[in-house]
Amino acid sequence: MQAKTDFFERVYTIVREVPYGRVTTYGAIAKAIYAVGSARMVGYALSAAIGMPDVPAHRVVNRAGLLTGKHHFGGARVMQDLLESEGLVVTNNQVQNFKSCFWDPMPANPRAI
C-alpha cells in the first residue's frame, strides 16, 4: 500500500475494470487516480502493463481516440487487431465511434482511492 510504485498499480486497477469492447483515455485514468495532469505517466505505466493479461492496455487510447501506443505492443497492428477483435472499429489508428465506446472509469471506481 502506498508504495512509491503504487501509481502503476492504480493505473492497472483502472484498466482492469475496463469492460470488453470499451476503451478509455489516459486523461480519464489519470483523473480516476487523482493524478490529473500526469496523463503521460499513465501511458508510461501501461507500457509496463503489457504482458499482463489482466491489464488490457490495448483498450486505452489517447484523448483523440488514436492508438498512440500500438507501437509498444510488439507489433504495429497488434493493438488494432485486439480492438477490432472486441467489436471495435479502428481505421487509420483511430477508433471509430470512439465517443460511444468510451468508458469513464470515474463512476465505476469509487474505491480506486
Add this chain to the structure above:
DNA sequence: ATTCTGACGTGGG
C-alpha cells in the same frame, strides 16, 4: 546525484 525522456492534456498565440 542529475538529466532526459516519455502510450498525454490543456492552454496560449
Add this chain to the structure above:
DNA sequence: CCCCACGCCAGAA
C-alpha cells in the same frame, strides 16, 4: 481555427 509550447511525475541512463 490551427500550430506551438508548457506542465506532470516517475523510471531509466
